[in-house]
Amino acid sequence: MGNSYSKEDAVHDPIIDQRNLESLRSYLRSYNPPRECVGGYLNILLFGLVGAGKSSTINTFFSALDREGRTANIAPWSSSDRSFTPELWSFTPETLKFRFWDAPGLSSKDYEKNAEKILTMILDGRLPPGTKIKDLDPDLECKYPVTEENKIHGVAFVFNLETVDNLSADVLNEFRKLQALVGQKYLYRIVIGTHFDQIGIPKSHEAYIYQYKRLQEKFSQLSEDIKMDKRVMFAISNDLKGGHIEITKAVLALYALENMVRNLDLFFRVTHQ
């Protein structure tokens, strides 16, 4: 495949075929959280900059999880640069045992300078679905009591792979703090890189995406910048055309989700022993 690919530096090696898709789907569709998980759902928060693709990622997960791979449009997404998701929302695929929490984009004015406080409130289950982040008073935690079943168990930090190299030092610094905050709470965290369809990988090579050097470089740099391990970084594409998600995109999305759910489950069991 030429110099632009390297097998040795690949952090993941998913098998891209229908059989693996079925097996990932079957694991996730039949997943049951441990009994100690109050409410019976694993809560997964998607957190990132405005327009990084958080809501679209949720739609991709829904599409890939559908038995026939029908493209879903559950979480409202934006076709402009403005923040489209001003409220915190949660979405549960029918009959499945995890909930995706969609938070407003970080650079939106809604957070002002309170990102750490607001993220802490979300993680602690203080904010129910529908909360408008803009209207929050982050100094009044007692006004927002903890609801056990809304506590977050794992966080996916979402970055647009196309623009991730151009983020300012301030933004990266903020993410470094936020991911450390999540770590201090013993919650599992990953990075989801969206827009892999826009970083120059020929369609015929998408199955070897983790061998692609440009992607490896992007993950290495991000790993240094925000201090997260490359092995918890995953690439997906939310560019879904037509009525059905393509096998490659579905496998790559579920591969990331399965890693998250498996490790989150393990974390949860260890910390609740």
Ligand SMILES: Nc1nc2c(ncn2[C@@H]2O[C@H](COP(=O)(O)OP(=O)(O)OP(=O)(O)O)[C@@H](O)[C@H]2O)c(=O)[nH]1
């Ligand atoms: N080509 C491509 N476009 C994407 C991808 N992911 C998201 N987009 C587009 O990027 C734009 C923003 O996506 P959203 O899902 O609304 O982003 P968000 O992070 O939820 O944004 P906020 O709610 O405003 O914070 C939309 O136009 C999406 O169609 C991707 O993987 N590939």
Ligand SMILES: [Mg+2]
């Ligand atoms: Mg959104």
